[in-house]
Amino acid sequence: MENKKSYHITRRNLRNLIRLLSYLSVILFSVNNVEILVAFVILGAGCIVHFITKGELIRNVVMCNNGIYGVVRHPYYMANYLIDVSFCLLSGNPYLVLVYPFLFFWVYGPTLRKEEKFLAATHNEPYIEYMLDVPQVFPDSYFTKYMQSIFSGFSKKRISRNEISRIMRFWATAFFICFLHTLKIMDLHINFKSFTFISFIMLSVVFYVASVFIRGKR
Numbered sequence: 001m002e003n004k005k006s007y008h009i010t011r012r013n014l015r016n017l018i019r020l021l022s023y024l025s026v027i028l029f030s031v032n033n034v035e036i037l038v039a040f041v042i043l044g045a046g047c048i049v050h051f052i053t054k055g056e057l058i059r060n061v062v063m064c065n066n067g068i069y070g071v072v073r074h075p076y077y078m079a080n081y082l083i084d085v086s087f088c089l090l091s092g093n094p095y096l097v098l099v100y101p102f103l104f105f106w107v108y109g110p111t112l113r114k115e116e117k118f119l120a121a122t123h124n125e126p127y128i129e130y131m132l133d134v135p136q137v138f139p140d141s142y143f144t145k146y147m148q149s150i151f152s153g154f155s156k157k158r159i160s161r162n163e164i165s166r167i168m169r170f171w172a173t174a175f176f177i178c179f180l181h182t183l184k185i186m187d188l189h190i191n192f193k194s195f196t197f198i199s200f201i202m203l204s205v206v207f208y209v210a211s212v213f214i215r216g217k218r
Helices: 011-025 033-056 075-091 094-123 125-133 143-149 161-184 192-216
Strands: none
Touching: 011 075, 011 094, 011 161, 033 075, 033 161, 075 094, 075 161, 094 125, 161 192
16 A cells, blocks of 8 residues: 655655765765675665565455465565665765665655555455564574565566566666766776776666666556
C-alpha cells in the first residue's frame, strides 16, 4: 500500500536529496577502492532485495509473510535503505553516512506506522502474530533460517519495466558519483585514471539511457 500523504521530505525527495548531497560531497571528500567496493556490494544487495520484493508482493490482496517477507516485514524499504546508504558511502562523506539513518526513519516512520495499522486492521490476528515474529525493516540473527525459501511465491510476471528501469537508474547514479570522483583527480595525460574516467561516464550513460528505453517501451 502506497502512502499518498505528503510530508516535508517524501521518500522520493529523500533519495533525490541523497543523490544531490552525494554529488556535492565529492568536492570535499574522497573515496578509496575499498569503500567503492563495499558500496557496490551494498548497492547490489539492495537491488536484489528490491527485485525479489517486487516479484513477491501482491499488494492489498493477500498478507505477504513468506519468502523475503519472512525475513523482514518491509523488505522494499530495507532495499531503499541499502541503496541510499551505498550512495552515501560512494560520496566519501562520513557525515552523510552517519546522518542518513536518522533521515530514513524520520521520513519512513509515518509510512511504516500507517501501513502496519492498515494491515493489522485488514488481516487482524494473523498480522499481529506476524508483527511479533518478524522484524520490521532490518533482519535479526534468525534470518538465515529463511534464506532457503527467500524466493517462495516469486513471479517474474510481477516485475514491471518501470522496476527494471529504476534499478538501472540506481547503477547509473552510482557510476556517476564515481565519475565525479575521477573527474576531480583527472590530469591531461592518458593513463589509468583517464581510462577509469571514461569507463565510469560510459557506464553511467549506458545504464541511464537503457533505463529510459526500458521504461518507455511498451
